[in-house]
Amino acid sequence: MTDARNEKRPARGIFLRLCGYIMKHWYLFIPAVIFTLLSNQLALLGPKFSGDAIDAIAGDTVDFATVNNSIVSMLICYAASAVLSYVLSVIMVLMSQKIVYTMRKQVFEKLLSLPVGYFDTHQTGDIISHISYDIDTVNSTLSHDLVQIMTSVYTVVGSLVFMWNISPPMIAVFAITVPAAILFTRYRSKVVRPLFSARSKRLGELNGYAEEMLTGCRTIQVYAREEKIGERFNTRNKDAMDAYYKADYHGAIMGPSVNFINNMSLSLIMILGGILYMLSQNGIVKAGTLFFITLGGIAEFVQYSRKFAGPINEFANILTELQSAFSAAERIFRVIDEEPEPADRKNAKELCDVHGLVELQNVVFGYTPEKTILKDISFTAQPGKTIAIVGPTGAGKTTVINLLMRFYDINDGQIHMDGKNAYDITRSSLRRAYTMVLQDTWLFKGTIRENIAYGRENATLDEVKAAAKTARIDSYIESLPDGYDTVLTDDGVNISKGQRQLITIARAIISDSRMLILDEATSNVDSRTEIKIQEAMNVLMKGRTCFVIAHRLSTIKNADTILVIRDGKITESGTHDELIKSGGFYSSLYNSQYE
């Protein structure tokens, strides 16, 4: 019960917030409302005229004047109603697209302002489903359901009024069938909805399993496990299909039952109407009294009753769609309300004329309060020197980099840049002082030139080429048919991992900042290529303060200082020769390659 109550309250907030988006486009929304009312009013008038026409036909002689009038009126009504409802749907599409555009923009811009930690803890798939699927759901509700609801309400009320005018007693039929329809659909949807959500859950699991196993297709073949894995797939397949069937089995009642209720009310109308008509014909019921009805009146009534029943049948469906739109909107708003990276301190200054002196004093950090990764880290990097960080996996090497770049904020201790507290410097100028080359090479969909020039805005083609030459990727790029204008497709799958890495190195070369971070930067480059670019790396590293993390000890050997991090602390520090001599963890690590 408490759950239900908790769910209700934010629903109002979400509703109001959505209304806010709509009202921003009041100049579209208000005409939309007017058009809806007009077009429905016109559509409702149609049966009225056709009833008049039928009465005119049903008389002793056909009254052509009335028939013609009615036909002309009907044509005008229907044509105008069609035009209005088309214009209306265009307006709604326009409005919903404006809103959706804004929402996507807000979500995306919020995303980029979030701390890096958000992306470490949220899956890409989830983020994407907010920005595409959830927004789509809201979109279809805005552009379609909103009109539908307005139309439904108007049609229900309007038809009721018309039917009242024709014959109030016959409305009594709906006193039975409408509650029956509403109760039935509400009851059924309570039964069916969990079945449908179970079905999409099972299907999701099945898809996930298929996707996972297909990525391991070759492995399954080399162990000849096709049959076994096929069997396991099929148990999930069976589950999903059964869930499907169960939902269909219960869902199968809905349509026919709703039709049944409609047919029932039609039958009842015919019986009741038939009796009333007979009495009216016999003169027992006088014209103009409550129970009087004509043949045209019955025909009209039947038509209005169909109009009346439609929205009532849709009631449950629209309710479900509204609910899913609300929960989608809630997920969207949750992203929009996420806390961005804290603003720079008030007195924060731009970092300019960087020398590259970095000092860490007693730095303590953990990604979660429960688990401290770095317990007490202090070291100084002199300008232009190279610091290598070595340690077992999970010791916190990359964490140090995260702190230097202020991707995460330290829990305790201090970081100084050129003697200034790093937290008194604006975040963007601090980050600009560094250039990073990471193990996960990141290229975007765009030309090679754009990807390299990403490091520095308005870099000329010559500068791009020079950087590529230094990174030893120039001749490869020139050998491509489109050269520097070659478009890298999603994630750059059309070039090898090593070549992608070289492009990111070229990007680092062009960005020309005082400090350099190399986190496993050459791990995707084979040794022979590494030898070739080592020279380029030396040029790149010259005069810059460098932080290097690498598995290959050859990359580390020449560092000015090697730091060994174990269990969150610096256990050894010194040059290669000093550390080898001291015979600690580093020397055993180094010597193991000769074992």
Added chain:
Amino acid sequence: MKTLFSYLKAYYARMAAGFTIKTAATVSELMLPLVLSHILKNVLGNSVSDILLWGGMMVLFSVIALVCNITANRMAAKVSRDFAERLRRDLFIKTLRLSAKQTDSFTVPSLESRITTDTYNVHSFINMIQRMGVRAPILLFGGIAVTLFMDAKLALVMIALLPPIFATVYFIRLKGIPLYQKVQRSVDSMISVVREDTRGIRVIKALSKVDHEHRRYDNANRGLVKDELRAGVVMGSVNPVMTFFMNIGSVAVIALGAYFVSKGTSAPENVIAFMQYFTLISMALMSVTRIFVMYTKCSASATRIAQVLESEEDIKVFSENEYPSKTDAAHIVFENVSFSYNGIKNNLENINFSLQKGSSLGIIGATGSGKTTLIKLLLRFYDPDCGNIYINGKNIRTMPKDNFYSMFGTVLQHDFLYADTVGENIEFARDIPRKDVEQAAHTAKAMEFISALNGKFDYVLAQHGANISGGQKQRLLISRALAAKPQILILDDSSSALDYKTDAALRKALSEDLCDTTLVTVAQRVSSVKNCDLILVIDEGRIIGAGKHEDLLNTCPEYSEISESQMGGAFVD
């Protein structure tokens, strides 16, 4: 669609029963307006009991329609469930059996969507066609028949209106399909920006490119909005146009009805009944156009499924007459093997070597030099263009798949772990006793971290093993390869994430625990292969150096260059 029908064959009897029941239901629904017009025409004014009788008939037909529709819908759901289950199972197993070449040409994401989306499309079509496919034509043609019977002249007026309605709606829908495809492409490019940026968030922030990314996203966002607007504007016309046509129909019926009634050739009650029928028939027509649109979607999906199901096995097992055995052979022999992926440039050229049982082979070379291709040929993912590969003297083309693969324990490059327990990931659906699993984990140096895991071998991995480190993944994969005690162990770049110390310990354990196993290692690190009995240095698909570590240092300049760069040149021994 042919393949689909062959799958449906088993259900023809059940479908026929369903069709019959559905027909009964639909005919009952058709009877309703007929009775209604009968009441209006003949019964009204007779007596109350007559009205009750015919009203009761309407109720009766409504009940029949209700019961039959529910039964038929449920039967349809059951048939489509059984059908889709069988189709998807076969498709999945067939997909797993595709050769590497076939998988390459289909691509994995496409195969995946065939198993999920395409099968789903076919499933819902089969489900729908059993319901709407019966109901709509019967309502359509039955409705027309009844009206023709009631009043042929009025009916002809109405029928004349149907073709333009059908044509318009079908045309708009058809026009909508490419528009929505375009929307889908725009959605994809919008998503790809989001995906790229969530992955590259560190780089973007480090280079302060947030504004640049805002602009890039805005372009994609605007493009999408434009396409969605265009699709919305076209598709928004379907309902108004349809409703307008239907209304015009009823106006026409009234206009001509008035004329016919005045001439005495029709009755006013007919006009009322006709308006009922006209609504019914146009609804049926809407359903028919929907069926057509769904059919286009379904047949595209069915074709994609059939392509996979019908693709022929291209790695065949040949007889020993075609590919004779060798008698004096070593454990593994490559004889003049050449291979090309695209048939233009050889990726491997004239590879020759032989390996004794229990010995070890190391393969080293630059990325793209052909190391992994060699492994792929040995594992028969592809057959060589020329030359032969022998294991125990037998040409591998003659060995039945199951026998062949049971000899190997393999860790591929970027091999896969899946969401299940650590133990299951090692056992890999092979019914290996726990004792052997533990032994394998021990040899692969995985035991130390497994025992630290919560639940040890029952610790559940995330998809792709995302909750353990790279080095831990590689050790699990090696455990998997070792668990069935293979004759041949293949490690393709599978210790690259291990630090030197663990790597060295692993090499030592492998050579001690598996003295009968022939070991093939592909690596980038010299230290990973330097103790092998034979080392092949590969460059651009050719062997440019072969021998032991010490020999190669002297005979192969490329090798000594790599060795020097990695091991600091301090290696004098």
